Amino acid sequence: MTKKEVIRCVAFFIVVCVVLVGLTDIFEQDHASYGRRFNTYRNFEKNTVDAVYLGTSGVERYWIGPKAYEEYGMTVYPLAVEATPVWLYTNLVDEAFAYQNPQLLIFDTRPFVQSHTAENADVRARRVLDSMEIFSINRMKTALKTMKVIHSLDDSKPVFDASFIFSFAKFHTKWSDSAFSIDTQYDKQEHEYGGFYVHYLLSIDHKPQTPIEYDENYYEALDPLSEESLYELLDYTQELGVQVLFVDSPQYMSKQERGRANTVRKILQERGAAYLSYNFTGDSEQFDIQLDPETDYYDDAHVNYYGAEKFTASLAAYLDEQYHLPDRRSDDAVRKDWDGVYDHIKKTIANYEAIHAKQDAKEAASSGD
Numbered sequence: 001m002t003k004k005e006v007i008r009c010v011a012f013f014i015v016v017c018v019v020l021v022g023l024t025d026i027f028e029q030d031h032a033s034y035g036r037r038f039n040t041y042r043n044f045e046k047n048t049v050d051a052v053y054l055g056t057s058g059v060e061r062y063w064i065g066p067k068a069y070e071e072y073g074m075t076v077y078p079l080a081v082e083a084t085p086v087w088l089y090t091n092l093v094d095e096a097f098a099y100q101n102p103q104l105l106i107f108d109t110r111p112f113v114q115s116h117t118a119e120n121a122d123v124r125a126r127r128v129l130d131s132m133e134i135f136s137i138n139r140m141k142t143a144l145k146t147m148k149v150i151h152s153l154d155d156s157k158p159v160f161d162a163s164f165i166f167s168f169a170k171f172h173t174k175w176s177d178s179a180f181s182i183d184t185q186y187d188k189q190e191h192e193y194g195g196f197y198v199h200y201l202l203s204i205d206h207k208p209q210t211p212i213e214y215d216e217n218y219y220e221a222l223d224p225l226s227e228e229s230l231y232e233l234l235d236y237t238q239e240l241g242v243q244v245l246f247v248d249s250p251q252y253m254s255k256q257e258r259g260r261a262n263t264v265r266k267i268l269q270e271r272g273a274a275y276l277s278y279n280f281t282g283d284s285e286q287f288d289i290q291l292d293p294e295t296d297y298y299d300d301a302h303v304n305y306y307g308a309e310k311f312t313a314s315l316a317a318y319l320d321e322q323y324h325l326p327d328r329r330s331d332d333a334v335r336k337d338w339d340g341v342y343d344h345i346k347k348t349i350a351n352y353e354a355i356h357a358k359q360d361a362k363e364a365a366s367s368g369d
Helices: 003-026 031-043 065-072 086-099 118-129 137-153 168-176 200-204 224-240 255-270 305-323 332-338 341-368
Strands: 051-055 076-080 104-108 243-248 274-277 297-299
Touching: 031 076, 031 086, 051 086, 065 076, 065 305, 065 332, 065 341, 076 086, 076 104, 086 104, 086 118, 086 137, 086 224, 118 137, 200 297, 200 305, 200 341, 224 255, 243 255, 243 305, 255 274
Parallel strands: 051 076, 051 104, 104 243, 243 274
Antiparallel strands: none
């Protein structure tokens, strides 16, 4: 092979790599939501986030980080996606420490009650993968772990699946979707609400719930992968020497889910891990949320904005008393990212309420006619 041919081959290889990376970025899944939450975290000034709250929709729809900052000065950021795979918790810990040096990690306990199949593992993992930087080592490690787990759940699945690295291989059909836009997919925008989930219907809607008395002594076995992942996480965070808190956020559970949640609590207590439940009185009684089952939930597993306000107030008070996180409100490096975000959330909610009130009034007038 001549020198010119070698140069051409190298140039071709470089072009192919650039195209693959570009396509992967364009065809990331749900980039405008989870990706922006992760982008915001990556773009914070170094050493400005003191705690990271990891987990599922039980985090992103419950924890109003900007509210806790305005009231206490604490910087507690949610690195969360819907139905976060429990077996990727250690990878999310790596993601948290790749960009900040938090003194506290808070873990949502909901993933530990999950059941796992190859199909739901695929969907859940891609939400995390597509939120990470394409060139990061952690993303590659997360992709390889995902392949390993899915193959263990279903040995008919390939040992190596390139679509977890190059997502366009799975999502290229988006191109024909009328809602698809390169402008919204290929970007590095930040999350305008500081990681908190804001949605017109779900933020202000409510669905009355029937209170349930849970049996604290009823136990169900965890899914084997969940149990293995829980012990893996406990060992990993112990090796890191970081403070850890597990939080069981309020929801209305089935008997099986509550039984599994009780098993999680039992394991954590046996290992001496800090644990806080908002589904029982007792350890959380001092910081009672006083959620209203008539108005503070939009479904049985999630609070609306009004419930999130109460949850955040309670958990922030607990963190302030138990962990003494620093007050960052006079730190200019923090203020540029956190100041005004809570006001923006409240104004958005007020706007939603006004629109909803007008619609109600219009419907009432129409029915009166």
